[in-house]
Amino acid sequence: MSEVATPADPYRLDKNVVPERYDVVLTPDLDAATFSGFVAITVAVAEPTDTIVLNAIELDIRSATIGGAPVQWSLDEATERLTLVAAEPVPAGPATIDIAFDGILNDKLRGFYRSTFVDGDGDERVIATTQMQATDCRRAFPCWDEPEFKAVFGITLIVDPDLFAVSNGPEVERSAVQDGPDAGKVKIRFADTMVMSTYLVAFVVGPLEATDPVDVDGVPLRVVHVPGKAHLTGFGLQIGAFALRWFQEYYGVPYPSDKVDLLALPDFAAGAMENLGCITFRESVLLVDPDTATHSEQETVADVVAHELAHMWFGDLVTMRWWNGIWLNEAFATFMEIAACDAFRPEWKRWTTFGLERSMAFETDSLTSTRPVEFEVKSPADADGMFDVLTYQKGGALLRMLEQYLGAETFRAGVAHYLRIHSYGNTETGDLWDAIESQSDKPVRELMDSWIWQPGYPLVSARLDGADLVLTQQRFAFGESLDDSSVANTWLIPVNVRTGSSSQWVLLDAESTRVTLDDPAAPIVVNAGGHGFYRVAYSDELLGRLAGRALAELDTLERYNLVDDAWSSVVAGRLAAADFLRFVEGFADERDAAVWQAILVGLRGTGRLLGDDDFGRYQARVAALLRPVVADLGDPVDGESDLVGKLRGSLVAALAILGGDADTIARARAIYDASTTDPAGVDPELVAAATSVVAASGGIDDYERLLDGFKNAATPQDSLRHLYALAEFDDEELVLRTCELCMSGEVKTQNAPFVLRFCIANRRHGAAAWRFVRQHWGDANAAFPNNTIVRMVDSVKLLTEETVVADVQSFFAEHPIPQGAKTLDQILERQRVNAALRARESAALAAEL
Known part of the structure; x- marks a missing residue:
């Protein structure tokens, strides 16, 4: 075969020859974990050429014409490229490329891969399925x-007649293969797709079942699942039908395909994937029993289904033109999932609970190693690194901030305009800002460019000067100093200021601005409504006005922000941990789940600053705060809101584990015992809390019970x-046993990295779990999906002992994670920040106790 020189850019293909249509025929052999295939590609040739380059990897090419x-x-x-060299130049105009090939159904959960499950008879069954994003269609x-x-x-698809097969389009033709090596199989042809990108192609073959279709204004919607799980499909169908209708109304554009299949797969490296008409999911984010699932578990299913639709x-x-634009794809879908779920279940207050997710982005964006939301992407590994909290949560939060500033209807009109003028095409980020700006009188592109092209986010400080409110901005950062060259210029910050009962928007476009107030003596809320992507530092005078009765009159998200900003100030060295503890003790009357989530994050972080000798006294302080609240919440009652139940479960677990309360531990154990005999008879929030408490307070017998619960549970959740919970035991041997379990093959590779992450997060035995991962680094990288490796080690940032910090930092200096290089930098910096925080605060906090 001829050798062809590698082009200057090894990741981008030449545009002289471009595809217009693919006709793909695939014959998977599920038992042998192989497939054979043929593709006929209709292309347009711009200028005559004798060389055509396209992508392929892990394929054996049998012939090409x-x-x-x-x-x-x-x-x-x-370079993952297939180069075709013709004897004579291919003339300009249309041409057809035919390629025959063979491939493997890999076990890395990418491209065309194997997924397995054990059926009701105890036999392992195989599914052949796909995951093409970002650059794995070339493996199929x-x-x-x-x-x-x-x-x-x-x-x-040519498959065994007893297997179920599905692809992007609906099935349009089925025929029996009469002769040749595939005799006895069936040939299933699916309808052509719309014009779309390769990363959205999907096909799935296996012993699967589908629900009866639900008609959503002419679009059939089904859930596809392994046998025996049909009873878990109802909720997914419900949110799927709602979201499909709601999006068509919101966008003002009809659904662009013929059908929607939602597929629950036993093995899936991501959460879900938006393949056109053939959306694939982990089972746990599609199949659910609402009678036994917690609020968070149901909310996750609703979120993910809405996100993919x-x-x-x-x-x-x-579609974005290149992978640098993936942030906008995912950020917008994140924004829309919250909007749809807020309409689906208004009582969930989804925009409020999004505050906690936004805080995850704040955490990363407070580091010097953060990145701009959009940045140059050259390689597939660079693209993999885009799938993080800055893409999803920061991006979604920036869109929410923009929507609030412009007004919901103006924002919506801009989105609809964007979709109409760019349908079936590819865009850059600025195309969306221009479309929205065309429907508004605000500087949308200038505003959003100030947020997506520079790293970090601002701290807005507020103080009074006479009758004026003075607002100033500077970049917020945790402990490590910022190099002057990396410090961002100003952001264009839409600030909503509320004074008493009136509010006004201020565009803070300089380092400082003055706002004239109608009533400067009233309580003043900066970031009114709570949706701005910035933190607020009030002067002592203004903060004092928000105490007492004024605090209770704030919106939930505004109170959440006060607590979240306070904890971030501890991490940044602006507030003492002891002062934070006293601050949150002022929230004893708080009864909103979202605010308590922020409080518990801070309390857990504060507890990490103490050694074992002082932790007991800290537990007593926490218990004194939580015990009256848990008592006031009492037992579940019919008709109470989901959020009250969520709060009860969260505080029971916290009182038992973080507060070490013996009575609550005993109560949790009784709840868990009851749930094993009558799962539907016990409140799901309390069952989930009790499961964690049993682990955190348990021994070997409890470990065996929970292990059995993992293996024989009735639902994915x-x-x-x-x-x-197997990672939560306060016993090093049991934690290491969980680590061994992850490497044994008994835990699916999609889950094992996350269990190991929880083991490393174990308060007393995380260092032992880290040493285990360190020793099994090669095996983990060989066995687990590439995109999960950096997530597996995320919790090393919680390990703050000096020797452990040194070990972690030196290990990763020699063992980089190319597909998550930026995320790893952030994890290692956060570990250093946390170590400095503990060194700075532990003695003073211990003295406070």
Whole structure:
């Protein structure tokens, strides 16, 4: 085969030849974990050429022709490219490339891969399924595997007649194969897709079942699942139908395909994937029993289903040109999932609870190693690194801030305009800002460019000067100093200021501005409504006005922000941990779950600052705060809101574990015992809390019970509860046993990295779990999906002993994670920040106790 020089850019294909249509025929052999395939690609040639380059990897090419004439070919594994060289130049105009190939159904949960489950008879069954994002369609068939190269896909699958098969389009033809090596199989052809990118192609084959379709204004919606789980599909169908209708109304654009299948897969590296019409999910984020699931577990299912359906328009119909734009795809879908779920279940107060998710982005964005929301992406590894809290949570929060500033209807009109003018095309980020700006009288592009092209976020300080409110901005950062060259200029900050009962928008576009107040003596709220992506530092005078009765009159998210900002001030060295503890003790009358979530985050972080000798006294202080609240909440009653139940469960677990309360531990154990005999007869929030308490306070017998609960749970959520609880035991041997379990094959590779992360987060035995991961680093990298490796070690940031910090930092100096390099930098910096925090605060906090 001929050798072809590698182009200057090893990751971007030439545009002289572009695809217009793929006709793909695949024959998977589930038992042998292989597949054979054929693809006919209709291309447009701009200028005559004898060389055509496309993407392929892990495929054995059997033959290749252009226009029916055989060509030479070579496969470069390093650049994942297939080069075809014709004997004569291919003329400008249309051409057809035919390629026959063989491949493997891999176990890395990428491309065309194997997923397995054990059926009701105890036999292992195999599913062949796909995950193409970001650059893994090339593992299933040769293609132009970049988002800009949109084309039509015609998929045909040749499968055993007893297997279920599904793809992006609806099935349009089925015929028996009469002769040849595939005799006895069935050939299933699916309808052509719309013009779309390769990363959205999907096909799934296996012993699966589908629910009866739900008609959503002419669009059939089904849930596909393994046998025996049909009873867990109702909630997913409900939110799926609601969201599909709601998005069509919101966007003002019809659903761009013919059907929607939601597929629950036993093995899936991500949460879910927005393949057009064939959306794939982890089982735990689609299949759920509302009678036994917690509020958070149901909310997760609703969020993820809505998120993926939002992508059918924003991402599938209109697609980013290159992977640097993936942040906008995911940020917008995050924004839309919250909006849809807020409409689906208004009582969940979803925009309020999004505050906690936004705080995760604040945590990362407070580091010097943070990144701009959008940045240059060159390689597939760079693209993998985009899937983080800055893309999802910060991006979604910035869109919410923009929507609040412009007004919901103006924002919506801009989005609808964007979708209409760019349907079936590819865009850059600025195209969205221009579309929204065209529907408003605000400087949308200038405003948003100030947020997405520079790292970090501002701290807005507020003080009075006579009758004026003076607002100033500076970049907020945790302990490590900022290099002057990296300090951002000013942001254009839309600040909502409320004075008494009136509010006004101020665009803070300089380092400082003055705001004239109608009533400067009234309580003043900066970031009124709570949706701005910035923290607020009030002067002592202004903060004092928000105490007492004024505090109770704040919106929930505003109170949440006060607590969240206070804890971040502790981490940044602006507030003493002892002062934070006294501050949150002033929230004894608080009864909102979101505010208590912020309080508990801070209390857990404060507890991490203490050694074992002082931790007992800290537990007594925490118990004194929580005990009256738990008593006031009492037992569950019919008709109470989901959020009250969520609060009760959170505080019972915290009082037992963080507060060490013996009576609550005993209560939790009794609840867990009752749940094992009558799962539906016990409040799910209390069962979830009790599972953690049993682990945190338990021994070997409890470990065996929870291990059995993991293996034999009735729902995916209950199985995961038990699995993750195995990391919470206060016994080094049991924690290490959980680590061994993760490497044994008994825990699916999609879950094992996250269990190990919980083990490393164990308060007393996390260092032992880290040493285990360190010793098994090669095995973990070989076994687990690439995108989970950096997530597995995320909790090393909680390990703050000097020797452990040194060990972690030196290990990763020699063991980089290329597909998560920026995220790893952030984890290691946060570990250093946490270590400095503990060194700075532990003695003073111990003295306070």
